[in-house]
Amino acid sequence: MQNRKEQQRNLALKDINAGIVETHSHLRYPYRLNFYDKPPLEDITIEEFETAALDRLRVLAEIESCFARNRTFKEMQTVILENVCSKYLELNRTSNELKPLDDERRKDHIGHFVLRLAFCRSEDLRRRFVKAETTLFKLRYETEDSLERVKFLGSRNFDWILASPEEVQELVPSTSSEKPGNYYKVKWTRVPDLVEKRRVLMKRGMAYVPAAEQASIVFQEFQAHLEKALEATAKALPRLDEDTRLVPILDNLSKGFQAGVSSEWSGATEGPDGALRADMIDEMAYKHFPACMRNLHMCLRRDKHLKHFGRLQYGLFLKILGLSIEEALAFWRKSFSSIQDDKFNKEYRYNIRHSYGLEGKRANYAAKSCQQILMSDEPGPGDSHGCPYRHFSADNLQSALLTMYGEHGLSSADMPEIMNMVKAKHYHVACTRVFEITHARQGVKKGEGVGGGESVTHPNQYAARSRELAKKMEEGKEADGDVVMQG
Amino acid sequence: MAVPDAEPTTPDIMLAFYRRLYPFKSIFTWLNHEHAPTKLFTHREFAFTLQGDVYLRYNSFANADELKKQVCTLNPTRFEIGPVYSARPRDKKTVRPAAFTPQLRELVFDIDMTDYDSIRTCCSGADICKRCWTFISAAVRVLDRALRDQFGYKHLLWVYSGRRGIHLWISDREALELTDEQRRALVGWLTVIQGGKEMHKKVNVRMGLKPLPPSIASAYKMLLPVFHDLILDDQDCFASEEGWQALLHLIPDKDIVRSLEDKWEDDPKRSSEDKWQDFEDEIERKKGKGSAILNAAKEDIVLQYTYPRLDAEVSKHRNHLLKAPFCIHPKTGRVCVPVDPRTIDKFDPARVPTVSQLLNELDKLALPQAGESAEHHADWERTSLKPYVEMLDKHVMGLMEETRKSKQKMDLSW
Incomplete structure (x- = not known):
């Protein structure tokens, strides 16, 4: 088998080298994969221009939201290619001759170049566009028929x-x-x-x-090529601004991408029992917080201080939890008890107000997701932010978890299972498992995660679900006067 | 014994040094790669630290004389060299921010003794002695070899930082052109020691149980003798309880850890050499199952104690500033002289000339004859600074030769 495949591949390569690729010469787009070296030069109707772009945008937005949800590449293949692309951006293999291959590929081609125009305008948009496009290319490349792939690679000089x-x-x-x-x-x-x-x-x-x-090498080349092309497009764009039909469409497109369809927790959760007050946080932390936030809270209480990234991670989390700016200022002022008033006002007040969008560029910052906590701003010596599952050494993590959650039902018998997940670098799985164990009393079973089998992707999601469960339990008690207990 | 912080410098001494000794011409050609000023020099950022810690950024100069004039006017305690920008740094305020970006920059490295504080036993903090210099010389040999063999760089200039560390400047055209992303990748390739104080095991470079990657395996070969001479013998790192506890944290076998712990607690006088032997004996006894893991752990321990500890941030960004060679370290008064990596083992930081020593040497020479200009441009030739400036000049010759060749090629292609 292996040998035959190899032979086929060699044959294909030979064909390419001899320049006699005749197999699908009737197609204007002979390959499913496209490096987008040349822009479409034919006439395009304004409707086509818009639909091709909008449909592609849906796909890219979905890719972004997959990243936000920490989906694996395998999961993305199913979600993006099978669910999303098949609806909006179908792109069939060359062997599938019954399909309108050229039309599909033309749409793919046009959509890509229209979005280039829309997303070349700022550094941030360019970066996101390149990431999403490169991912889309990877997804397609990985699922491409191996023979087709070899032909595609032969069609372009990769200089290796x-x-x-x-x-x-x-x-x-x-x-x-x-x-x-x-x-x-x-x-x-x-x-x-x-x-x-x-x-x-x-x-x-x-x-x-x-x-x-x-x-x-191919992906890197794709990315580098696209980055360069976007910068060139950005420089050329002012000359296009003449056209009054296109600019509104492009503006709209880039806004759509910026709004995104992502799972970012950007609105404060409604407090179930009225507003959250500074003095409720101790209890709240004890009952409902994930390990990263418990750790920050404990450090804050112990040291009466947190370093910059710790304040940022914890402060934004508390904001989304429902802590108002007045309460937040009160909370931090009290917590930094060894710091004089004027120093606090000078050095910390601005930062807290800033994170609530009341200073500086007045952005409404979202709380950090697990992915951000895991991947960016690695804690240095003396820092206490980050994800304990990832940034603590094994023995420190175990004792920390037992201290935090020992009274919630976590025992040392659970540790080997948790530590194995940590060792395999599945930090969010380990965190989810801890959630399940510590909420078993509320009836959460193994595999149920933070509801519907979902795993933890955001500290606020963890806390929200935990509070929700507690509230349900409370209501259950009140409703029938009985204590609902699960085995 | 630590090298004493010899003599703090005074503004007068510094001014005399800049006027009579600092090799501006050599520094100019080193940065510029040829005699006629190019963007490599004119668009280059210089930053000055003045007396009283005033920091002046974004200076740039047309040529070596202009640089010298400004240095003598400002009389900084030290100055730093940054990247070549797309416009002259002194015009920064007048150009659009987008038109002012770093373009070219030597690939630089910084190794600082403080990163070794958790393992060295002879000194700590700012102190350095001949003994702990061995950590630096091992790091230099490993890095020098890796950068030449693996990355193919040829023009490496190692410079003593004046107190407790060493800098490396790579001036190959390809190195100058690296993007930040590529610099980060290169640092990633070279970095082996990772993790903060909460992490005991700082070496995680294997995929599963596979042998060390070839590049690190060859570094390991160079470092094994260093481990024995320096860590076990000279520094005796596992003598103190804290020291050997740290070692035990790195052994992945509970039984071995327990038995070694008992043994070493009973006999606190056992030397590091003996303790290491104990560990090796235990591995020997474990034969077969688990010995692969233990041998891997053993190699990782050797690396953790000897592999170069890089200050990665310095190397990752084009716009990082680094102190210029031949500056004076303000605390020690020593000159930041170039160091030959081939004889790095013999280098003794305590014997690097200090600024006042150099000026004394000048004073002892015959007074200038009447009529002769009081300001010599090459007074360094008559002091013990001479071999070091010559070392830089020789390095610069290589760079100029490279420039000449590439120009010739361009001419031929017409």
Whole structure:
């Protein structure tokens, strides 16, 4: 089997090299994958212009929301390609000859270039657009038929050299028993992501990329190419502003993307029992907070201080939890009890007001999601923000969890399971499991997560669900006067 | 014993140093890569730290003389070199922000002794002695080799930072052109020690149980003798209870940890060498199952104690400023001299000339003859600064040769 595939691939390659790709020559777009090297040059109706862009925008927005929900690449494949793309941006394989391949591909082509116009305008939009587009390309590339993929790769010069067996021999340590596979040689600066993770071999400025990572060169090239193109488009855009039909459409599109369809917690949750007050937070933290926030709260109480990122992470969380600005100022003022009034007013008041959108650029900041907490602003020595599951060493994490949740039903018998998840780097799964265990008394079962099998993706989601459960329990008690207890 | 913080400098001393000794010409050609000023020099940021910690950023100069004039006027305690911008830094206020971005920059590294405080036992903080310099020299050898062999860079200039660390400037054209993303990737490739104080094990470079990646395996080979001589013998890192407890935290086998702990508690006088031997014996006894994990852990421990500890932030961004070579360290009075990586083991920070020593040498020379200009441009030739300036000049020759060759190529292509 393996051999036949290999042969097929070689044959295909030979065809390409000889320049006799005849198989689908009737198609204007012979490949499903597109590097978008050339813009569409034919006439496009304004309706087509708009629908192609809007439909593509839906797909990109969905990709962004997948990131916000911390979905894996595999999950994204199902969500994006099967659910979303099939509705808005169908793109069939070349083998599927009954489908209107050229029309689909033309729509894909036009949509991409229209969105380039809409999203080249600011650094932030460009970055998000590149990320979403590159992800879309990856999703398609990974699901492409391998023969088609080889043909597509052959259709474009990627400027890589297949390393000779002698070269590879010299680089791969002789101790490894397995026969070294193929390596592609490129300048290392073209594959920084692989270099950063040490997935390549390096010699005199050349990166030797194992065949299995070849896709990475392609993706990197796609991204670099798109980044450059967007910058060029941004420079050329002022000349387009003449056209009064297009600008409103483009404006609309970029606004749509900015609003996004994401799971960001940006509105304060309604307090179930009226407004949240500063003096309620101790109890609230004890009952409902996830480990990251419990830790920050404990540090705040112990040190009477939090460093900048700690204040930011905890402060925004409390804001979304429903703490008003007056209460927030009161809370922080009381918490920093060893600091003089004037120092507090000078150094901290502004920051707190700023995070409530009352100072500076007056942005309404969302609370940090798990992904942001895990991935950005890694805590340095002396910092207490971050995600305990990720940023604590194993033994510190265990004792911290037992201190925090020992009275909520977490016992050392649960630890091996939790620690295994942590070891496998599934921090949100570990956090979700802790939620399940500590809310078993409210009837949460294993696998149920924070409702409907969802796992924790946001500290506020954790706290909100925990409060919801407590409230339900309270109501249950009042309603029938009975104490509802689960086994 | 720590090198004493020799003599704090005074403004008079600094001014005399800048006027008579500082090799402006050599620094100019080093940054500019040829004799006629190019953007590499004219669009380059210089930042001055004045007496009283006033900080002046975004200065730029047309040539070496202009730089010297300004330095002598401002008489800074030190000055730093930044990137080449898309416009002259002194015009920053008049150009659009978007038109003022960093374009080119030497790839720079900073290794500082303070990052070794958790493992060195001889000194701490700002102190440094010949013994702890061995950490730096091991780091220099490993990095120098990796950057030349793996990344193919040729023009590396190592510079003693004047007190407790060392800087590296790479001036290859390709290194100058690296983007921030590429710099971050390169730092990632080289970084092995990671994690804050809450993390015991700071070396996590393997994928599963696989052997060390080839680049790190070759560093390991260089570092193993260092581990024995420096960590076990000289620094005796596992002698104190704190020291050997740290070691036990890194051993992934509970039984071994328990038995070693008992043994070492009973006999607090066991040397680090003996303790390491105990650990190796335990691994030997474990043969078969689990020994792969233990051997991997052993290699990781060697790396954790000897692998270069980089100040990564310095290298990741083009617009990071770094102190210029031949500046005077304000606390020690020592000159930031270039260091030859091939003889780094013999380098002794205590023997680096201080600014007052150099000026004394000048004073001892015959007074200038009548009629001769009082201000010599190359007075350094008559002091012990000479070999160091010559070292820089030789390095610059290599850069100029490179520029000449690439120009020739361009001419031929016409």
